[in-house]
Amino acid sequence: MRHLLILGGGTGGTIMANKLAAALDEQEWQITIVDATEQHYYQPGFLLVPFGTYRIRDIVKPRRQYLPRRVNVIISGIDHIDAEKKSVTLANKAVLKYDYMIIATGADIHPEQIEGLMDEEWGRSKFDFYSPKGANRLAQFFKTWQGGKLVLNIAEMPIKCPVAPLEFLFLADSYFTKRGMRDKVELQLVTPLSGAFTKPTSSRVLGEFLERKGISVVPDFNIARVDSKEKKIVSWDENEVSYDVLVSIPTNMGDAAIQRSGLGNELNFIPTDKETLLAEELKDVFVLGDATNLPSSKAGSVVHFQSEVLFQNFLEHIDGRPPVAHFDGHSNCFIESGFDKGMLIDFNYKTEPLPGEFPLPGVGPFTLLGESRINHYGKLMFRWVYWNLLLRGMELPIEAEMSMAGKRV
Amino acid sequence: MATMTIGTKTLALDADGNLANMNDWNEEVARELAVQEGITELTPQHWAVINFMRQVFAKEGDAPSIRRLTKESGVDTKTLYQLFPKGPAKKAAKIAGLPKPKGCI
Structure with missing residues (x-):
């Protein structure tokens, strides 16, 4: 039995738990996920609370509801990671051993x-x-x-x-x-x-x-x-x-457990290979989303694109093969611009946000770096997409790798 | 592409006005870049920061943040801002002949 440990049950941890629970044989793999709290907040929704568009109860759900049944869910803080021993000590002093680990402990305000x-x-x-x-x-x-x-x-x-x-x-x-x-x-x-x-x-x-x-x-x-x-x-x-x-x-800083483990930079973000998402200094560990030190945006769309790269590379890695997928820094953000309008920006490590149109089959095109009503509705619609498709690791009609289609250079 | 002239040499600059080729850098270039940034004299404390930045860059491929400078270079935040007014990390990187720190998007 091999043991996969996922630290953090937010956007990234939940997506990976769903994708990997479907891909890894239940007879061979045990999957455990650890998070400090029972509540999963739709973080993009915080922005709309001060203006009365959402109330907090509109943007929170039980964390377990979005995790697959076969996954062992532990609600606890993390004391520290011992990468040498391949173990994690929880706040309650319980020790979890792992063969492979995904760190998705996020970032928080300080x-x-x-x-x-x-x-x-x-x-x-x-x-x-x-x-x-x-x-x-x-x-x-x-x-x-x-x-x-x-x-x-x-x-x-x-x-x-x-x-x-x-x-x-x-x-x-x-x-x-x-x-x-x-x-x-x-x-x-x-x-x-x-x-x-x-x-x-x-x-x-x-x-x-x-x-x-x-x-x-x-x-x-x-x-x-x-x-x-x-x-x-x-x-x-x-x-x-x-x-x-x-x-x-x-x-904004990464989790205090990262600091206690001596694994992060000056803001507790973990040095991570910006293309493969393998931890630079830890064996059999991947890092995802806000917890990384990547020069990409700390945002849900980025986690989503990274999760597809991580999924492919994880499956290669456990079979002893080198990573095949490369994250390009892709980020895709709706920007609420007020008066029921919005903008959209789409960019990666190399290409800055450009004006133009963003094609999306069935819904789009959305307006890039310009205002439109459809962008605003895209943003509102995204809450549904988040809970029902994104967290569950479903395919979305948008590629992990950024496309130049529609962009004006 | 923008350039700067120092003595008889013309050096290429990148879009941010930093040296395009790090190998063009020497202490004389640093002093000239400092003047352009409004720093007329580079003191030993300036050099300590500049050298620290170059060391980190050589090892890691990116210049350190202000937070890390404060933590590891032995110069506190307040002093950093006195040495390199406005943006210590950005300014010190420029004078050190490094590209603008990536920071974040």
């Missing part, structure tokens, strides 16, 4: 990394929307807010879903306009990047969008601390930005 962020004003005038609690508190706050200056600050890169901060501002513009109080609300993006986004073409296009919607940008701002009394954020080089409401995207 507001405590920023001096002065988590004081008595946290949840009153300072919020996050990357957690159920944070998104919910912001929703409650917006209901009675009379207006003022809302600053959205990205602490440092990388972050999960790098377009979410922009979407948040677009949706805020739309939300406060519909409430008839847009003239009482100032919206500002304060970012460590040199512009609205990272890559030149999309940074320019998204920058123009922000400008058109009356959202100002403070670039190259690296936050050192928050001064809650003066209601300002201060950068390492002593620049200051004042706020009435601070929406923070705090530092």
